[in-house]
Amino acid sequence: MTKKLEPYKRYIFLGIIFIALGVSFSTSLGDETGSLGTVFIAVGGLFFIIGMSKKRKEGK
Structure with a gap:
């Protein structure tokens, strides 16, 4: 049984x-x-910023 991560967590x-x-x-x-x-x-910093942006958009 696998559980998919939410997009921002990925x-x-x-x-x-x-x-x-x-x-x-x-x-x-x-x-x-x-x-x-x-x-x-x-590149890692860029992905981290994208993930945090997606998290903020999901919260609204």
Whole structure:
């Protein structure tokens, strides 16, 4: 039995995952994927903002 997440929760969860991957790429892999880590952090922040916006719209 699976339960689907609400749309805003999916975006927030995806944003958190991208941010976590970006931080790990930036710190542990440093020179090789430093810029990729920054891009992942930015994309994760974008998804997080989209999710919070959707949550606010659902609340109204």
